[in-house]
Amino acid sequence: AKRKAIIAGNWKMNKTASEAAVLVDELIPAVKDASCEVVICTPYTDLVTAVAKTKGTNIHVGAENVHFEKSGAFTGEISADMLVDLGVEYVIVGHSERRQYFAETDQTVNKRALAALNAGLKVIICVGESLQQREEGVTEELVRMQTKIALRDVTAEQMANVVIAYEPIWAIGTGKTATAEQAEEVCAQIRKVIGEVYGEAVAEATTVQYGGSMNAKNCEELLSKKDVDGGLIGGASLKAPDFAVIVNAA
Ligand code: 3PY
Numbered sequence: 001a002k003r004k005a006i007i008a009g010n011w012k013m014n015k016t017a018s019e020a021a022v023l024v025d026e027l028i029p030a031v032k033d034a035s036c037e038v039v040i041c042t043p044y045t046d047l048v049t050a051v052a053k054t055k056g057t058n059i060h061v062g063a064e065n066v067h068f069e070k071s072g073a074f075t076g077e078i079s080a081d082m083l084v085d086l087g088v089e090y091v092i093v094g095h096s097e098r099r100q101y102f103a104e105t106d107q108t109v110n111k112r113a114l115a116a117l118n119a120g121l122k123v124i125i126c127v128g129e130s131l132q133q134r135e136e137g138v139t140e141e142l143v144r145m146q147t148k149i150a151l152r153d154v155t156a157e158q159m160a161n162v163v164i165a166y167e168p169i170w171a172i173g174t175g176k177t178a179t180a181e182q183a184e185e186v187c188a189q190i191r192k193v194i195g196e197v198y199g200e201a202v203a204e205a206t207t208v209q210y211g212g213s214m215n216a217k218n219c220e221e222l223l224s225k226k227d228v229d230g231g232l233i234g235g236a237s238l239k240a241p242d243f244a245v246i247v248n249a250a
Helices: 017-030 044-054 080-086 096-101 106-118 131-135 139-150 180-198 200-205 219-223 240-249
Strands: 006-010 037-041 059-063 090-093 122-127 162-166 207-211 230-233
Touching: 006 090, 006 162, 006 207, 006 240, 017 044, 017 059, 017 240, 037 090, 044 059, 044 080, 080 106, 090 106, 106 122, 106 139, 122 139, 131 139, 139 180, 162 180, 180 200, 180 207, 180 219, 219 230, 219 240, 230 240
Parallel strands: 006 037, 006 230, 037 059, 059 090, 090 122, 122 162, 162 207, 207 230
Antiparallel strands: none
């Protein structure tokens, strides 16, 4: 069976709730004929608006992060149950911006993924190397390690709710995109690791996305690769016509 292709927008720290309402209204008609799954991951403050507006449409809503504890004295944090209660379905964990600017580690990424999965959320786990790591030739080892640690204690059944996004850090917000061959190579390596841990059937069924400056111009080539099952989209997800082009290419 062919894997489910997923195009997910990562809005990052953009759009007030009022602005989100406008963008979602533009997105709904623009992506309604998609044959892939369409997800928009928004700031926490946009989630209520996004969930309400997309009800009954083919757009699924995700958050951009989640805390790993269930509740308690964690000022400023948001739990998985809080997201579920709002009607949120997805959450990104371990985006490189979280790792770089907010001291996320492979261990906290794993804890967040487990908390989200145990609460019934679907997770988009981000992995990817820096430019220095690529130049040193350790991309495969690094991505293997990130993937394995992120998935520690995740069951084979829960893998149905796991998406891995390969996002080379050097291609994020830089306008540089990995070539389709580079994207395919690492996405295939990620699938191989999943196969080693969970077996071939789970590996073949798991959606592995490419992310990092995927846009309306380069999406077709990237998405044509056999191990690239969709994309996690930064800047281009903030423009309805561009996002629609990517969605319709998947
Ligand atoms: C990008 O496209 O730059 C992203 O980081 C998507 O998550």
